[in-house]
Amino acid sequence: MLEATSLRAGYGPVEVLHDVSLTARAGEITCLLGRNGAGKTSTLKALMGLLPLTSGTVTLDGEALHDLPAHEIPKRGIGYVPQGRRLFKELTVAETIEVGLMTRGEGRATREWVLDLFPRLRERLNQQAGTLSGGEQQMLATARALCLRPKVLLLDEPTEGLQPSMIELIRDVTVKMRDEGYAILLVEQRMDAILALADRAVFLETGRSVETADAARLHADPDLLHHRLGV
Amino acid sequence: MEFGPHLLLAVLEGLVTASILSLTAMGLSLVFGVMRVVNVAHGEAFMLGAVLAWWVTGLVAGHPAVGFVLAALTAPLIVGALAAASDRLVLKRLNYDPDRTIVATIGLLYIAQQTTLMTFGPDARPVEPPFNQRIALPWLERTEEGWTWFYPWGLSITSYKLFVIAAAAAILVAIWLVITRTRAGLLMRATQQDSETAQAFGIPVGTVYSVVFGIGAALAALGAVLVVPIQQAHYLMGGEPLLLSFIVVIIGGLGSLPGTVIAALLIGLSDGIISVFFSPTLAKIIATLLVAMVLVFRPQGLLGKAQT
Ligand SMILES: Nc1ncnc2c1ncn2[C@@H]1O[C@H](COP(=O)(O)OP(=O)(O)OP(=O)(O)O)[C@@H](O)[C@H]1O
Ligand SMILES: [Mg+2]
Numbered sequence: 017m018l019e020a021t022s023l024r025a026g027y028g029p030v031e032v033l034h035d036v037s038l039t040a041r042a043g044e045i046t047c048l049l050g051r052n053g054a055g056k057t058s059t060l061k062a063l064m065g066l067l068p069l070t071s072g073t074v075t076l077d078g079e080a081l082h083d084l085p086a087h088e089i090p091k092r093g094i095g096y097v098p099q100g101r102r103l104f105k106e107l108t109v110a111e112t113i114e115v116g117l118m119t120r121g122e123g124r125a126t127r128e129w130v131l132d133l134f135p136r137l138r139e140r141l142n143q144q145a146g147t148l149s150g151g152e153q154q155m156l157a158t159a160r161a162l163c164l165r166p167k168v169l170l171l172d173e174p175t176e177g178l179q180p181s182m183i184e185l186i187r188d189v190t191v192k193m194r195d196e197g198y199a200i201l202l203v204e205q206r207m208d209a210i211l212a213l214a215d216r217a218v219f220l221e222t223g224r225s226v227e228t229a230d231a232a233r234l235h236a237d238p239d240l241l242h243h244r245l246g247v
Numbered sequence: 248m249e250f251g252p253h254l255l256l257a258v259l260e261g262l263v264t265a266s267i268l269s270l271t272a273m274g275l276s277l278v279f280g281v282m283r284v285v286n287v288a289h290g291e292a293f294m295l296g297a298v299l300a301w302w303v304t305g306l307v308a309g310h311p312a313v314g315f316v317l318a319a320l321t322a323p324l325i326v327g328a329l330a331a332a333s334d335r336l337v338l339k340r341l342n343y344d345p346d347r348t349i350v351a352t353i354g355l356l357y358i359a360q361q362t363t364l365m366t367f368g369p370d371a372r373p374v375e376p377p378f379n380q381r382i383a384l385p386w387l388e389r390t391e392e393g394w395t396w397f398y399p400w401g402l403s404i405t406s407y408k409l410f411v412i413a414a415a416a417a418i419l420v421a422i423w424l425v426i427t428r429t430r431a432g433l434l435m436r437a438t439q440q441d442s443e444t445a446q447a448f449g450i451p452v453g454t455v456y457s458v459v460f461g462i463g464a465a466l467a468a469l470g471a472v473l474v475v476p477i478q479q480a481h482y483l484m485g486g487e488p489l490l491l492s493f494i495v496v497i498i499g500g501l502g503s504l505p506g507t508v509i510a511a512l513l514i515g516l517s518d519g520i521i522s523v524f525f526s527p528t529l530a531k532i533i534a535t536l537l538v539a540m541v542l543v544f545r546p547q548g549l550l551g552k553a554q555t
Contacts, residue, residue: 064447086446096447104440107433115437118430119449160448 017041018063018094018168018199023072025062031070032058034223040168040201045194045213048203050220051246056203057099059220060170063201064096065089076168090119095161099172099203101153103160105146109137112145112156116163130159133189151182158189168199175209187213207241210234219244252386252402253523261519262512263408263477266415267470269511271488272495273422273504274466280502281439281459284343287352289467290489291359292330296322296468297480298363301372312377319472323465330464331457338460339453356485363482376407376476411473418469419508426504435459439502467492494534498541500551509549513537 023036033055040046048056061067063074065086074081081089090096104112117127131138134155140148145156154174161169171190175183190213194200204210210217217234219227221244229240275289299322304314333355341347383403385396426432438445438455446452467488471480478484495514499506514534521530541548 066443066446085451087449087451090447090449098444098447102441102444104437104444106440107436111433111436114430114433115445115448115450118433164448 018074018076018201020059020063020074021072023059023062023074024070025058025067025072026070027067032223033062033067036062036072036220036223036225038201038218038225038228040199041216042167042199043194043197044215045190045200045202047210047214047217048201048220049210049217049241049245053222054220055223056220057172058223060096060098060172060201060203063089063170064094090164090166093120093164093167095164095166095169097157097161097169097171097174099176101157103145103148103153103157105144107145108142109145109148109156110141112160113137113163116160120164120166122163122165126163126165130162133162133192134159151178151185154178154182154186158186162193166198168201169193170201172203173205174202175204175206183209205245207245210241249399252384252399254520255384255386256402256404257520257523258516259404259408259519260523261516262412263515264518265512265515266412267474268488268491268495268515269419269508270415270470270473271467272492272499272507272511273419274463274470275492276496276499276502276504276507277466278460278463279496280504281435282338282343282456283345284338284348284460285345285352286460286463287349287489288333288355288359289352289463289492290485290487291356292326292464292467292485293471293488294363294480294482294485295326295329295359296471297475297484298367298482299325299468300472300475301374301480302367304374310377311375315374315377315472315476318374319469322472323468326468327461327465331461334457334460339456343456360482360485367480367482369482371479371481373479374475376405378406378410379476380406382406382409407476411477414473415470418466422466423504431458491534494538496548497538498548500548503548503550503552506548506550 018040021037023033024031025033036055036059038046038048048059050056058067062069065081065084069082072082076092076094079092081092104115107115113127113130117123136152137155137159140152145153148156158174174186174190178186187209190200190202202213204213211234214234215231217229218225227244234240271289271293274292275286278284278286300318303318303321304311307314307317337351337355338348341351381403382405383398386399386402387394388397426435434450434455437448438450438452442452470488491514495507495510498513499510517533518530521533
């Protein structure tokens with residue numbers, strides 16, 4: 017279980033997260049929701065140690081992560097799929113997967129498992145990441161994070177700009193990981209996806225977590241989403 | 248000497264220059280490529296390498312080769328360690344801000360120069376080459392009996408200069424293999440592509456930076472160890488390699504390693520040839536003009552990417 021309490025963080029002197037608390041439980045998809053600029057990406061970066069916290073705590077199964085150096089945090093078992101994919105553009109698919117495997121010392125078995133999840137990548141092992149199609153890039157970004165065999169998966173708008181069949185594939189993998197017991201924290205904008213996937217939702221408004229709702233409530237009260245997301 | 252043999256001689260001298268230059272420029276290019284730091288103190292790593300080589304060879308008696316091998320092993324190591332330490336103590340604390348790192352490395356340049364002046368002194372000092380046979384080179388000429396080999400007077404090179412060319416080529420191949428084929432190289436390239444995401448995959452970016460800064464300086468020092476048996480060690484000798492390395496890195500494309508080698512060959516060979524037939528000053532003028540042309544017509548350099 018990944019737990020964040022009262023996070024405050026920002027870019028240089030500008031504070032963008034004022035008070036964010038959330039919990040991502042094993043075997044559940046927790047959606048992090050909010051309008052553009054609410055601080056969803058910044059929250060994930062703060063969890064990864066990429067934004068320095070001014071206060072607040074982050075724990076994974078009871079272990080404090082907030083005072084570890086950023087590169088130690090993924091080693092505790094957090095896989096991160098950043099917004100915009102952020103691939104190492106000039107590395108090949110094989111090299112990118114190698115980087116993911118090295119993070120937690122995973123080996124051949126994990127490599128095969130990830131390539132079986134995304135067979136398209138297996139056909140393109142020697143292609144540079146930057147030359148892959150958008151959908152393939154998203155597969156690679158997801159594969160790179162899964163190479164850690166993480167306990168927690170952070171996904172930042174994984175289906176942004178993809179065609180329906182690709183969205184379906186990414187969604188299937190997300191659900192599969194949830195069913196295997198991963199804790200998933202998903203940033204998602206599209207209504208149908210939120211309603212179909214979320215076991216729980218955390219709403220952010222200008223750097224504050226203002227409300228948490230479970231799936232039952234999301235379905236029972238459709239206005240909640242409309243009201244909170246302004247759509 | 249006739250034109251043909253004369254040209255061969257100029258090409259060989261140019262290759263020696265190109266060899267040293269490609270090592271030095273490779274260090275600068277690597278540091279810029281991975282860290283986006285313009286290291287103005289790079290020439291001083293070269294100078295320190297030369298001065299340390301002089302000092303180390305003076306410590307051991309016996310055959311000059313013993314001292315030379317010792318210098319080749321220790322001087323780059325010491326200079327690399329000094330550079331890694333200055334990365335930790337200075338550049339890291341500036342958050343690698345582009346403007347401030349330039350000013351900081353100018354500071355490092357003066358510290359290195361003045362410390363050397365106060366300890367090593369203002370004199371130029373020679374290092375004895377480990378071996379130095381003169382090798383006469385043959386030339387082909389057409390006579391009445393057809394093509395025949397002969398040895399034109401003055402067409403020769405020393406075994407040490409040939410060794411410099413071979414050693415530099417071997418080192419460059421080794422660097423290339425490390426960067427493209429090893430895990431350490433993979434960490435460096437991932438850091439170069441996206442340092443923030445690299446951290447999210449467990450790569451200790453701070454350590455990678457220190458190591459890369461150290462390797463960059465060590466390469467300059469290695470070039471200097473190779474050059475001191477040809478050119479004496481002096482506390483102001485860092486200026487020219489710095490200028491030429493910048494020229495090479497700009498022409499080759501910032502951060503492109505193959506581009507760096509090609510540009511070093513271009514600059515080294517043209518320097519050798521123009522110096523032999525005309526004058527060394529003309530060679531420098533043409534090299535600088537070439538940089539201006541590259542900046543105007545292909546700002547990203549020969550093999551650089553359009554945007555980074
Ligand atoms: N590198 C940065 N430097 C300064 N401010 C930033 C930086 N990145 C984001 N911000 C600011 O932080 C705030 C939150 O941005 P963030 O990217 O976390 O929002 P988001 O909820 O992910 O939005 P979106 O839905 O558009 O992805 C915004 O006001 C943004 O301008
Ligand atoms: Mg975002």
